Amino acid sequence: GAGVSQTPSNKVTEKGKYVELRCDPISGHTALYWYRQSLGQGPEFLIYFQGTGAADDSGLPNDRFFAVRPEGSVSTLKIQRTERGDSAVYLCASSLKAGGDTQYFGPGTRLTVL
Amino acid sequence: AQSVAQPEDQVNVAEGNPLTVKCTYSVSGNPYLFWYVQYPNRGLQFLLKYITGDNLVKGSYGFEAEFNKSQTSFHLKKPSALVSDSALYFCAVRGSNDYKLSFGAGTTVTVRA
Numbered sequence: 001g002a003g004v005s006q007t008p009s010n011k012v013t014e015k016g017k018y019v020e021l022r023c024d025p026i027s028g029h030t031a032l033y034w035y036r037q038s039l040g041q042g043p044e045f046l047i048y049f050q051g052t053g054a055a056d057d058s059g060l061p062n063d064r065f066f067a068v069r070p071e072g073s074v075s076t077l078k079i080q081r082t083e084r085g086d087s088a089v090y091l092c093a094s095s096l097k098a099g100g101d102t103q104y105f106g107p108g109t110r111l112t113v114l
Numbered sequence: 115a116q117s118v119a120q121p122e123d124q125v126n127v128a129e130g131n132p133l134t135v136k137c138t139y140s141v142s143g144n145p146y147l148f149w150y151v152q153y154p155n156r157g158l159q160f161l162l163k164y165i166t167g168d169n170l171v172k173g174s175y176g177f178e179a180e181f182n183k184s185q186t187s188f189h190l191k192k193p194s195a196l197v198s199d200s201a202l203y204f205c206a207v208r209g210s211n212d213y214k215l216s217f218g219a220g221t222t223v224t225v226r227a
Binding site for chain 2: 004006031033035040041042043044045048055056059091093098102103104105106107108
């Protein structure tokens, strides 16, 4: 079946602009996660959704970052007033349910802030 | 807090030789351990996991990993490496009551023909 998909695959924006990154999880997966991978590092947790609600957003670096999952499927990560330090690959993952299950990752969105 | 250490930035082996990628972890309670592989410009691909049971876990593409509780290690192994195994490998851990993964910095594996 189809895996996790993310759009766009690449996004180049200017400092100060607003961006949205989209994630389509595997069908039927109730848990969804966002991670950020900076160059030369492993992914770092940002936020976790169980259904429509953000169960844990402790990894969001500041209030410029926000994510939604209004219908419990597709999720959008939103970044306001982008900064050069936000440049990274943003990875989305989903699992059948929270706790114990394997997280399956999408291909990521490479965000470049000029 | 939970964390993972991958002590080797790079591992180089000849095709046909055994491959080992090292991982040690720190977590409260029982660990859930994972290995992922990342090819250039691709997302993370799941290889295998340890939750409970047999300490030797077998996964995709001939990979296996051995859980060692006393040494808090979860090394990835393959008896005979292929050139196509050249990629970036990540070890990850989470606690049994947690859901967010903590990743190591990754190990680049190069298999030469």
